[in-house]
Amino acid sequence: MNDAQTLAVQVAAIEQVTPLIKHFTLKSVDGGPLPAFSGGSHIIVVMRGNLRTHRNPYSLLSAPHRLDAYEIGVRRMEESRGGSHFMHDQVKVGTRLEIAHPVNLFGLDKIARKHLLIAGGIGITPFLAQIEDLRGTSVPYELHYAVRSAEHAAFLPRLREREGERVHLYYDSEDQAIDFAGLLSEQPLGTHVYVCGPAGLIKRVVDTAHAYGWPGSHIHWEQFSAPPVGDAFDVFLSRTNITVHVPHDRSLLESIEGAGVEVPYLCRGGVCGFCQTAVLELDGELLHNDHFLSDAEKARAKSIMPCVSRARCKSLVLDL
Amino acid sequence: MSAVFKTDETFRDDFTFRNSPEAIRRFPLPFPEDRYMYSVNMEPHGPGPAGSVTQFAFDVDEHYVAECRERALVLAEDGLRFQALPHMMSSQWDCLELIMESFARDYPSHFSLNKHGNEWHWINRPLNVDQKFVFGDASTLPLQPLDYIGRQAQGDFVVMDQREGDLWIEAGMVTAQADWSLDFDIGMTFKEWHGPVPLAHEMNVFDRALKYLLNLRLGQPVRRLNWTMTVHPRLDTSPENYPHWGRDRSSVTAQNAGDLVHLRVELQGLWRLPRSNAILFGIRCYLISVRELATIPKWARRVHRVLAGLHPALVEYKGLARYRDAVVEWLAPYDDGSPTSSGTSPE
Numbered sequence: 296m297n298d299a300q301t302l303a304v305q306v307a308a309i310e311q312v313t314p315l316i317k318h319f320t321l322k323s324v325d326g327g328p329l330p331a332f333s334g335g336s337h338i339i340v341v342m343r344g345n346l347r348t349h350r351n352p353y354s355l356l357s358a359p360h361r362l363d364a365y366e367i368g369v370r371r372m373e374e375s376r377g378g379s380h381f382m383h384d385q386v387k388v389g390t391r392l393e394i395a396h397p398v399n400l401f402g403l404d405k406i407a408r409k410h411l412l413i414a415g416g417i418g419i420t421p422f423l424a425q426i427e428d429l430r431g432t433s434v435p436y437e438l439h440y441a442v443r444s445a446e447h448a449a450f451l452p453r454l455r456e457r458e459g460e461r462v463h464l465y466y467d468s469e470d471q472a473i474d475f476a477g478l479l480s481e482q483p484l485g486t487h488v489y490v491c492g493p494a495g496l497i498k499r500v501v502d503t504a505h506a507y508g509w510p511g512s513h514i515h516w517e518q519f520s521a522p523p524v525g526d527a528f529d530v531f532l533s534r535t536n537i538t539v540h541v542p543h544d545r546s547l548l549e550s551i552e553g554a555g556v557e558v559p560y561l562c563r564g565g566v567c568g569f570c571q572t573a574v575l576e577l578d579g580e581l582l583h584n585d586h587f588l589s590d591a592e593k594a595r596a597k598s599i600m601p602c603v604s605r606a607r608c609k610s611l612v613l614d615l
Numbered sequence: 616m617s618a619v620f621k622t623d624e625t626f627r628d629d630f631t632f633r634n635s636p637e638a639i640r641r642f643p644l645p646f647p648e649d650r651y652m653y654s655v656n657m658e659p660h661g662p663g664p665a666g667s668v669t670q671f672a673f674d675v676d677e678h679y680v681a682e683c684r685e686r687a688l689v690l691a692e693d694g695l696r697f698q699a700l701p702h703m704m705s706s707q708w709d710c711l712e713l714i715m716e717s718f719a720r721d722y723p724s725h726f727s728l729n730k731h732g733n734e735w736h737w738i739n740r741p742l743n744v745d746q747k748f749v750f751g752d753a754s755t756l757p758l759q760p761l762d763y764i765g766r767q768a769q770g771d772f773v774v775m776d777q778r779e780g781d782l783w784i785e786a787g788m789v790t791a792q793a794d795w796s797l798d799f800d801i802g803m804t805f806k807e808w809h810g811p812v813p814l815a816h817e818m819n820v821f822d823r824a825l826k827y828l829l830n831l832r833l834g835q836p837v838r839r840l841n842w843t844m845t846v847h848p849r850l851d852t853s854p855e856n857y858p859h860w861g862r863d864r865s866s867v868t869a870q871n872a873g874d875l876v877h878l879r880v881e882l883q884g885l886w887r888l889p890r891s892n893a894i895l896f897g898i899r900c901y902l903i904s905v906r907e908l909a910t911i912p913k914w915a916r917r918v919h920r921v922l923a924g925l926h927p928a929l930v931e932y933k934g935l936a937r938y939r940d941a942v943v944e945w946l947a948p949y950d951d952g953s954p955t956s957s958g959t960s961p962e
Contacts, residue, residue: 300834331709331889332833332890359890360751360890396832396833397889402777402892404779405702405776405778406702406778512778512779561832568830569830
């Protein structure tokens with residue numbers, strides 16, 4: 296996508312739901328309905344600050360059949376390039392933002408016999424929308440939700456009210472941990488597992504499921520990597536014939552966009568592969584942070600996902 | 616197109632289907648140059664010029680009423696031309712919404728849609744339909760949603776579910792197809808579906824097309840043109856009905872080719888569907904006789920050259936082997952060898 300295809304929205308409500316998470320309600324500026332979507336979808340929020348434009352992906356947590364507003368949850372990141380701080384500190388009720396049409400890279404499998412949903416922290420957001428799709432179907436599902444402590448359990452009242460006993464809650468502060476082996480060894484055939492949250496949680500679930508012989512097609516996870524900070528470097532764009540400086544706290548994609556060069560993207564989180572760019576020359580190493588390229592492709596160093604990956608290099612030439 | 620519907624034309628038996636001069640000039644010729652080979656020729660399905668077949672998301676033209684009648688005849692003979700697996704219900708509603716909203720927005724004199732929450736009121740004046748129903752409640756419609764709206768639209772519809780990094784053909788209404796069968800293909804993946812296509816697999820066309828479609832975005836539909844040829848203006852050239860049309864191919868001669876043989880062009884549109892995250896694949900078929908084509912001098916030269924130079928594997932796959940030479944011979948007097956301008960416009 297590019298910014299020409301965004302929807303104009305206005306912040307209708309903001310609620311601080313945990314010490315770190317704010318809950319935003321967005322309505323279209325013209326008051327009309329927003330596009331319908333499917334549970335698990337995310338939007339890119341375009342935040343135009345004074346110094347730079349941030350574009351961050353956030354899962355939609357509102358009910359997919361509700362078209363008068365979109366809701367997102369934003370966790371304040373400690374190591375932030377500024378997007379989550381912008382949402383927390385700059386955005387007020389009435390602030391106008393641009394968003395992209397929803398994209399679903401974490402959809403529910405429609406022929407699953409059962410859905411096992413596992414969330415850690417802010418990873419609860421896509422599941423809030425998905426359970427709206429699931430409620431009322433005849434397919435069974437369970438939600439397992441792990442948080443640091445009671446005060447960090449975002450959206451729990453909403454979950455309790457709508458889901459009751461189907462929510463299994465785990466507080467780190469009380470040494471309650473998900474029994475991954477117990478959970479994943481006893482599911483009926485045809486169950487699909489979905490996990491969203493911190494990298495460690497995702498790895499535990501995926502590794503345990505594989506160990507118990509789950510087919511890869513039944514294991515789903517989503518983790519939007521925030522582009523990590525790193526050393527500054529320069530990149531030469533061969534088709535545009537310009538050199539772009541990538542500062543330590545900006546991503547390669549943001550820096551290229553800042554120079555006025557458009558790169559097609561979807562997720563901006565290293566998941567979809569849309570911004571894959573060919574590396575023509577490299578003196579140094581690529582620091583791959585995406586979940587799209589295989590290890591072999593990463594080692595070959597012939598392409599890069601500029602949304603999350605960087606380089607430590609003397610020179611880098613991209614086919615842009 | 617502010618269509619005056621040709622309500623009594625037929626696509627079987629006496630084959631009274633004809634194109635008006637206006638319909639000929641807006642025909643979507645699929646040959647921008649004098650030779651043809653596959654490509655992933657997809658482009659954004661944005662509004663084309665006024666009056667063109669791409670002006671609106673779904674084209675309603677002078678054949679609308681007659682094509683809907685032909686569709687009803689095919690469905691009455693063979694109920695398997697509409698099929699939808701149980702998990703495709705939300706995508707069926709997505710399709711109904713997309714088509715009703717597009718028709719009502721783009722052809723307000725023919726169609727209207729009024730909504731009060733989930734209570735919808737649909738009026739289709741050309742087909743004399745007036746239906747109130749509850750969006751999302753299939754018991755309030757006389758047919759399943761895609762069956763219902765598919766009967767009120769031109770062109771075939773296939774709905775593909777997206778999962779496991781692939782697309783699965785799991786619902787559709789297919790009555791105007793170029794020799795493929797929904798009943799045979801339902802449940803297949805994207806590449807299995809396209810298995811019989813020659814050359815394209817070696818060119819990695821389907822790898823690239825699949826990757827492209829998996830990332831298809833809501834609100835950004837795409838389109839492409841495909842083509843073949845058909846003897847008589849017959850919409851239903853299905854494998855199921857091969858006994859009715861297969862033998863037609865041996866009746867073509869260099870004398871009658873202009874009237875018997877029709878160029879068959881598919882305007883294929885692809886839409887991401889919002890609630891189901893499925894993809895709607897619309898296959899809209901346009902027919903034009905070689906004689907009608909030849910009323911545009913540039914097109915006569917262009918089609919003559921494309922057919923004369925067509926790759927033998929494509930001649931075979933498209934089922935043209937028996938009569939391609941006859942059509943080339945019929946068109947030869949229209950090709951004086953003068954150059955044709957690039958692109959597909961009539962001049």
